[in-house]
Amino acid sequence: MKHYIVLLILIPLLISCGTSTVLINDKYTGQQSTKKEMVIFPIIYDSLIVINWDDVVDDFEVDSADCKSLIYDTLSVLLPHNSKSYTRNLIIKDGTDLLNWDDMKKDIGNYFTFNQRINEKYVADFQIPKKEYFDSSAVDNSYALIIKKILISRNIERQIGAPMYTPGPVISTPGGTVQGPGTYSSAWTPENLGAITEFIIWDYEKNDFVKCGQIISKEEFPFGMTTGTWLSLFRAIPRDLFDDTHLGVTTANYYQKK
Numbered sequence: 001m002k003h004y005i006v007l008l009i010l011i012p013l014l015i016s017c018g019t020s021t022v023l024i025n026d027k028y029t030g031q032q033s034t035k036k037e038m039v040i041f042p043i044i045y046d047s048l049i050v051i052n053w054d055d056v057v058d059d060f061e062v063d064s065a066d067c068k069s070l071i072y073d074t075l076s077v078l079l080p081h082n083s084k085s086y087t088r089n090l091i092i093k094d095g096t097d098l099l100n101w102d103d104m105k106k107d108i109g110n111y112f113t114f115n116q117r118i119n120e121k122y123v124a125d126f127q128i129p130k131k132e133y134f135d136s137s138a139v140d141n142s143y144a145l146i147i148k149k150i151l152i153s154r155n156i157e158r159q160i161g162a163p164m165y166t167p168g169p170v171i172s173t174p175g176g177t178v179q180g181p182g183t184y185s186s187a188w189t190p191e192n193l194g195a196i197t198e199f200i201i202w203d204y205e206k207n208d209f210v211k212c213g214q215i216i217s218k219e220e221f222p223f224g225m226t227t228g229t230w231l232s233l234f235r236a237i238p239r240d241l242f243d244d245t246h247l248g249v250t251t252a253n254y255y256q257k258k
Contacts (some may be wrong), residue, residue, distance in 0.1 A: 021122045024244055029057050031246045033089040036205075036251050037142040038247070040080045041095045041129070044105070053251035055193075058077065059128040059227050071152070075234055083145070083238040087247050090143070098138050104129065114200065116212060124212045126200045145241065148198040153232075154225070156194025156216060169256045193229050194218040197237055201245065210247065 048071065050056065080094045104110050109230040118124055126148055131139055152183040200212035217236040221229045242248035 003083075007141040008095075011197055020215040021118050022211060022215050023116060023118045023124065023209075024100050024211045025209055027208065028210055029248045033087075033246050035089050036091070037093050038083065038087060038090040038092045038145060039098065039139055039142050040083060040145045041147070042101055043072070043079070043147050045072055047147070047149045048075070048150045051151070053191075055154060055225055058223060059230060062144070064089060072229075075150070077106055078231070078234045079238060083242070085235070086239045086242045086249055088249050090247060093142075095144070098134055099129075100150070104133065114202075114209065114212075116209070118213055122214070124198075124200065126212065128200070128202055131204055136164055141205050143210065143247065144202045146200050146202060148200075150198075150237075151196045153189060153196070154193055156196065156218060171218045191222065191225075192218045192220045192224060193233050195233060197241065199246070209234070211241070211245050 048068065050068065050071055052062060053067045054069060057064050060067075060070055062070055076096075080092050084090075084092050093210040108127070109168075111129055112125045114124070114128055116124045122238065126146060128144075128146060139194055176204060195217050196214055197217065198214040201210040201238055202208075217240045219229050219236055
């Protein structure tokens with residue numbers, strides 16, 4: 001379950017779920033998404049890391065030499081497509097054809113650096129393409145989704161050593177019942193295919209971030225992993241990226257509860 005913490009000394013809202021570490025800019029809190037474009041920049045090939053290649057071989061029946069390109073191509077196609085299901089009032093655009101990205105990434109001067117400390121252990125650090133390198137109509141009034149890294153693995157929490165929290169016992173006292181201290185452990189978790197995505201949603205019009213950080217997406221498979229497990233994970237990633245923002249489909253319900 002996500003824990004929503006309002007930081008009194010910072011403008012943004014910090015969301016922590018397990019080892020997910022995400023910052024949401026509360027300048028957008030309560031806003032309604034207007035009809036704008038969302039440009040999804042291409043994922044850099046080397047930024048995709050898949051630990052469980054044997055599952056790719058088994059589930060997709062491909063040669064091990066083709067594993068990474070298959071997952072990369074599938075994810076690159078499905079990310080813009082699935083994002084349409086988890087956003088509202090947005091025209092989703094695949095940014096692959098906006099620029100020659102191979103040439104763009106060769107010169108650091110084509111980017112500006114965005115840094116934001118989220119907690120004592122993690123600083124969000126992103127290189128964002130400068131607006132002037134695009135056709136003005138391409139991003140002037142657009143949001144952009146920039147993915148820095150995606151790590152995919154079976155049983156994602158176990159791979160990264162994420163501790164599980166076990167609530168303490170309920171203790172009866174003369175004044176009522178209280179919850180005793182809990183403990184953290186690396187206990188068993190249900191079998192899952194998971195991804196850690198490091199990302200930023202950037203608003204080129206306001207020159208500010210909407211949401212950034214790293215978030216964990218998971219798909220459990222109690223009866224064995226299949227291609228359907230991978231496709232479900234690829235739907236879960238954009239769902240989690242846009243969740244709790246004014247761009248996401250569940251935002252209205254979220255803010256009505258705040």
